[in-house]
Amino acid sequence: xxxxxxxxxxxxxxxxxxxxxxxxxxxxxxxxxxISNIYYFNTNKAVWWDEAEYLSFVNYVTKGIPHSLxxxxxxxxxxxxxxxxLINPDESFLKIFLILINLLTIFSCYILLKxxxxxxxxxxxxxxxxxxxxxxxxxxxxxxxxxxxxxxxxGLYFLxxxxxxxxxxxxxxxxxxxxxxxxxxxxxxAMILYNLFSKSKIKEYAWIPxxxxxxxxxxxxxxxxxxxxxxxxxxxxxxxxxxxxxxxxYYYIMDLVYINSFTVPFFxxxxxxxxxxxxxxxLIISFFIIxxxxxxxxxxxxxxxxxxIMLFYYLIAVQGVYYLYEKITQSKKNKKKxxxxxxxxxxxxxxxxxxxxxxxxxxxxxxxxxxxxxxSDILTKSVGYYEVKQAGEFLKNYADKxxxxxxxxxxxxxxxxxxxxxxxxxxELYSFLENNANINYFVVSLYEGLPECYQEFLNEEKFKILSxxxxxxxxxxxxxxxxxxx
Numbered sequence: 168x169x170x171x172x173x174x175x176x177x178x179x180x181x182x183x184x185x186x187x188x189x190x191x192x193x194x195x196x197x198x199x200x201x202i203s204n205i206y207y208f209n210t211n212k213a214v215w216w217d218e219a220e221y222l223s224f225v226n227y228v229t230k231g232i233p234h235s236l237x238x239x240x241x242x243x244x245x246x247x248x249x250x251x252x253l254i255n256p257d258e259s260f261l262k263i264f265l266i267l268i269n270l271l272t273i274f275s276c277y278i279l280l281k282x283x284x285x286x287x288x289x290x291x292x293x294x295x296x297x298x299x300x301x302x303x304x305x306x307x308x309x310x311x312x313x314x315x316x317x318x319x320x321x322g323l324y325f326l327x328x329x330x331x332x333x334x335x336x337x338x339x340x341x342x343x344x345x346x347x348x349x350x351x352x353x354x355x356x357a358m359i360l361y362n363l364f365s366k367s368k369i370k371e372y373a374w375i376p377x378x379x380x381x382x383x384x385x386x387x388x389x390x391x392x393x394x395x396x397x398x399x400x401x402x403x404x405x406x407x408x409x410x411x412x413x414x415x416x417y418y419y420i421m422d423l424v425y426i427n428s429f430t431v432p433f434f435x436x437x438x439x440x441x442x443x444x445x446x447x448x449x450l451i452i453s454f455f456i457i458x459x460x461x462x463x464x465x466x467x468x469x470x471x472x473x474x475x476i477m478l479f480y481y482l483i484a485v486q487g488v489y490y491l492y493e494k495i496t497q498s499k500k501n502k503k504k505x506x507x508x509x510x511x512x513x514x515x516x517x518x519x520x521x522x523x524x525x526x527x528x529x530x531x532x533x534x535x536x537x538x539x540x541x542x543s544d545i546l547t548k549s550v551g552y553y554e555v556k557q558a559g560e561f562l563k564n565y566a567d568k569x570x571x572x573x574x575x576x577x578x579x580x581x582x583x584x585x586x587x588x589x590x591x592x593x594x595e596l597y598s599f600l601e602n603n604a605n606i607n608y609f610v611v612s613l614y615e616g617l618p619e620c621y622q623e624f625l626n627e628e629k630f631k632i633l634s635x636x637x638x639x640x641x642x643x644x645x646x647x648x649x650x651x652x653x
Contacts, residue, residue, distance in 0.1 A: 216577060355378075
C-alpha cells in the first residue's frame with residue numbers, strides 16, 4: 168500500500184513544463200512591460216488636464232464630489248477606474264490597475280499578431296510597440312489610448328475566429344473600445360472590409376449589432392444625466408470638428424517619421440508585401456490608413472491619438488525586415504562550379520547567422536534609441552501641472568467643504584476635492600459672485616491662459632492673494648490662489 172505524505176509535495180517539473188519555451192516570448196514581453204512600469208511608478212508628480220477629468224469622476228463615484236468631466240468624454244474608462252477605486256481610491260492603488268491594463272494590452276497585441284502571422288513576427292512587433300516612445304510615455308498616464316487599444320486588439324482577435332460566439336465577443340470588445348475612446352470607431356470600416364474580402368457568412372457579421380452591448384455604459388450614463396441617446400458621442404463629434412488647431416494635415420505622417428526614424432525604411436519595404444492583398448492584410452492596412460487619415464483631418468492633433476494603430480506600424484516594419492531577410496538569404500543555384508572570391512563574399516553576406524545577428528543588433532539599437540528618448544521626455548514632463556496640484560491640495564486643507572472654487576483647470580477640482588466652476592466674463596464677475604455666496608476662492612493657472620477677470624483679482628481690494636506656486640526649479644509664478652473678501 169502506498170504511504171501518503173503528511174506534507175504538500177511541490178511538483179517543480181510541472182511548473183517548469185508550464186513555463187516552457189513556447190510561452191517564453193510572451194513572458195519576456197510581459198516582464199519588459201512590468202519592469203518599465205515599476206521603474207517609473209512614482210515618476211509623475213501631478214496629473215494632466217484629461218487625467219484630472221477622469222479622476223474627478225472617480226471622486227464623484229467614491230466621494231460624491233461633483234466631477235469636471237467634459238460632456239464629450241467617453242466614460243467606460245473612468246467607470247473602470249471608479250470600480251477599482253471602490254476597493255481603494257488612493258491614486259497609487261489606481262496606478263496598479265494602470266499597470267494591469269498596460270500588461271493586458273501587451274498580451275492582447277501579442278496574441279492577435281500571433282494569430283494573424285506567427286510567433287516570431289508577433290514577438291518583435293509587440294516588443295517594438297511596448298518599447299516605443301508613445302507607449303512608454305503614455306503608459307504612465309490615466310489616459311484612454313492604451314485601454315482603447317487593448318479592447319480593439321481583443322475585438323480583432325475574436326473577429327478572426329469566425330464562429331458566432333467569437334463574433335459576439337468581438338462586437339462587445341469593439342463597443343467597449345468606442346466607449347473608452349470614441350475615435351475607436353475608425354476600426355469598424357476595416358472590419359467590414361475584412362468580412363467582405365473574406366466572403367463571410369451572415370453569422371460572421373454578428374459583431375455589428377453586438378457593439379451596442381459594449382457601448383451600453385455610455386448609453387446608460389447619457390440617460391442617467393438626463394441627456395438624449397448618444398449625446399456624449401454626438402457632442403464629441405461636433406466639438407472636435409469645431410476645435411481649432413495650428414497643426415497641418417500631415418502632422419501625424421511627419422510624426423511617424425520623427426519618432427520612428429530607424430524603422431521607417433523597413434516600414435516602406437514592408438508595404439511591398441501588402442501589394443498582394445489577402446483578408447488579413449486588408450484588415451491591418453485599412454485600419455492603419457483609415458485611422459491615420461481620419462485623425463489627420465481632425466482639427467485637434469496630439470501624438471497620443473495615433474497610439475492604437477502604432478502596433479500595426481511596427482508589424483509592417485518587422486515584416487519589411489523579414490522580407491529583406493528572405494530576399495538576401497534565398498539560395499540561388501550557381502551554374503558555375505568554380506568558387507570565386509566574389510561568390511565567397513556573396514555567400515558570406517547571405518549567411519543566415521550573420522543576417523540574424525544584424526537584425527538583432529538593429530532591433531536592439533532601435534529599442535535603445537526609443538527608450539532613451541522616452542526616458543528623457545518622461546523625466547522632463549513629470550513635473551507638469553505640479554503647481555496646480557499644490558494649489559488644489561492647499562485649498563483641500565484650507566477651504567470649507569461646502570465652498571466652490573472658481574478655476575480654469577480641472578486639476579483644482581480633483582486635488583482640492585471641491586466643486587469647481589469656470590470663470591465668467593469680467594462684466595459678469597460681481598453679479599456672479601453675488602448669486603453664488605459659497606464661491607470664495609479662485610485658482611488661476613497661467614498655463615491655461617488668463618481669464619478676462621484676472622486683472623480684477625490683482626487690482627480690487629476685495630481680492631486677496633493667499634498663495635502663489637512656481638514652476639519647479641524656477642522662480643516663475645504660474646498659479647495663484649486668491650480669496651474673495653465678502
